[in-house]
Amino acid sequence: MAKILIVDDAEFLRLRISKMLIGGGHEVIEADNGAKGVSIYKSAKPDVVLMDITMPEMDGLAALKEIRAADPNARVVMLTALGQESVVIEAVKNGAKDFVVKPFQPERVLAAIDKALA
Amino acid sequence: MNVKFLNPFVEAAHEVLQAETGLALTRGDLILEKEAFRTDDVTVILGIIGQVEGNVFYSMTERTAIGLAERMMNEPFESFIELAQSGIAELGNVITGRASVKLSHNGYESTISAPTMLLGKGATISTLDFLRLVLPLNSECGSLGIHLALREGIQSHLKMAREETRFLAKHSAA
Numbered sequence: 001m002a003k004i005l006i007v008d009d010a011e012f013l014r015l016r017i018s019k020m021l022i023g024g025g026h027e028v029i030e031a032d033n034g035a036k037g038v039s040i041y042k043s044a045k046p047d048v049v050l051m052d053i054t055m056p057e058m059d060g061l062a063a064l065k066e067i068r069a070a071d072p073n074a075r076v077v078m079l080t081a082l083g084q085e086s087v088v089i090e091a092v093k094n095g096a097k098d099f100v101v102k103p104f105q106p107e108r109v110l111a112a113i114d115k116a117l118a
Numbered sequence: 119m120n121v122k123f124l125n126p127f128v129e130a131a132h133e134v135l136q137a138e139t140g141l142a143l144t145r146g147d148l149i150l151e152k153e154a155f156r157t158d159d160v161t162v163i164l165g166i167i168g169q170v171e172g173n174v175f176y177s178m179t180e181r182t183a184i185g186l187a188e189r190m191m192n193e194p195f196e197s198f199i200e201l202a203q204s205g206i207a208e209l210g211n212v213i214t215g216r217a218s219v220k221l222s223h224n225g226y227e228s229t230i231s232a233p234t235m236l237l238g239k240g241a242t243i244s245t246l247d248f249l250r251l252v253l254p255l256n257s258e259c260g261s262l263g264i265h266l267a268l269r270e271g272i273q274s275h276l277k278m279a280r281e282e283t284r285f286l287a288k289h290s291a292a
Contacts, residue, residue: 010211011200012190012204013204013208015191054229054231054232081211083219084219084227086222101216103137103212
């Protein structure tokens, strides 16, 4: 069982992923923007972060940088509708472990989490 | 409004709605609108900036929105509650995000805003000097109107100007 932080402004998506992860025996915590995600990461120290990109207050790429600056071993998986090569390259350069493009199959998210935990 | 921006959105809408709701879509008649947009019950609004710029609206009745949200969550909604609203906003976000990836494959890099949802019929949204291309997509749940008020962004013109300068420099040197 892993502790997983979902950072996404869409309540609908957080609920959908939470149900899936809790069903798989994981513990889930949530944040609805990048700034809250960084703050919760520092206090809760999750094993894996699932990070959206387009969010109000602080976007996911900025939050990825802040989390990795605070913890260079942080395992962050980007989960976004933006799959442009330039965005993927920037995320990977900044330490993202994987990149899942929406809409996604549940198995793809679970595989990305397993890969990040390995 | 450049029609070459339409196909990425149509393809993205088909793919995302199929994946999220299992619904098949049929295209209605394409309309070029000069007048301001009078909203239906539910409108999702996203901005696009970069080599393509402007706004995209997704318009539908509340009944259609509830039908789509029910299929996305696989649970019934008696009304258009916040969770259902979040699902419909996310639908607009994912269609637009996927369309922006397709646009990047055609040489137009862009990025999108977080979605905004406008609830209530009859509000007027003007896209000012942007013409609006409207395409209704019909399904079992009702009609989803995609409104595109887009044009090539200034970054696209700058890229063309740089290419032209390089071409002229090369040929004048020869």
